[in-house]
Amino acid sequence: MSTHAAVPADPRQAPTRDLIAHILERYHATHRRDLAEAVRLATEVEHEQSCPQGLVDLLMLISDDLEDHQQKEEVVLFPRMLAGSPDVLAGPIARMHLDHADLAAQFETLRLLTEGFTVPAGASESWRALYALCARIEADLTAHVELEEGVLFRRFVAAPPI
Template sequence: MITKEMRVADIVKEIPKSADIFRSNRIDFCCGGQIPLAEAVHDKSASLETLLDEINSLQTENAGEGLDVQYLDNASLINYIQNKYHILLREEMKNLTPYVTKVAKVHGDNHPELIDIKEVFTGLKNELLDHTLDEDDTVFPLVKEYSLNPTDELRAKLQPHIDELETEHENAGNALKRLRELTHDFTPPLDACGTYRLVFARLERLEKDTFNHVHLENNVLFKRF
């Protein structure tokens, strides 16, 4: 049974699908997830009682289902993150960029917030692409090396990288929160064309995948160190 005293990040570790509830209620379960659920509730979220009911219902509905990735060893968890998130992120950023640019160019006069959306998206894209490349080329190999040979020297070498990545995660989370504000919870206006609606839907999916991605790194993989 999930209680109000449990930390938000631990709830998502216990019930991964609760991430969707937190995301829709603008509750940070990644970088800001180390606080009790009771403290995370705010004026734009559902009440504490409603959140507890929804989350505990998920626990009942999905008991025993799916892969519990928090119990994977370090190398297997890294492979999971790379295949589920890094590869798809690079592909989605490449494919989504022309649509974001087109919508801002065509509809920006009537909806100036689209110019801001394009700017925030471009910054987020550049940061995430550099970030995942650094993880794949430098940090994840160090994690695997340390897992096989856990020396103080390797730990001291690894820690500054983890600290930097967690800061970058926080920056990405702030950019995603800004996109949610600019898009009014990814709700397109009534006059939005098909491409406009497509962009908002894919930005919402990007938010979901990135929050889940960051949660696995911050609150599962990196927490081990």
């Protein structure tokens, strides 16, 4: 699947092929790079005094679950969307809703663990970089999910009964 896409000026108007290519490039690829860097930074920072314990484990869990989720979209859902088979998409889309909710819950846990990504006075440069990166990943994930749930998936589910 191509990962080259211009950013659609208005995603709601973009053809499905362009919208999917944009999601892959802007969000899936970025999440992979950023989560790998976050795990690396957390591994460095976790030994520092007063750093919350469990950061590495939680970020690895998020990274694994997000990878699993993105693979399902890339291997199953998006190709079916591009093949134009909306009648078989209700199940996979429902599954993606559940994944999105699980990921949001994991970020809630991350926020609790890090006190809303707040670094203490005197925190190292790596620690500051880690929390700034976590906040960026969270913002990206929110935008990513809003684009999928609010625009893309709606093209493939029946309108709710009036």
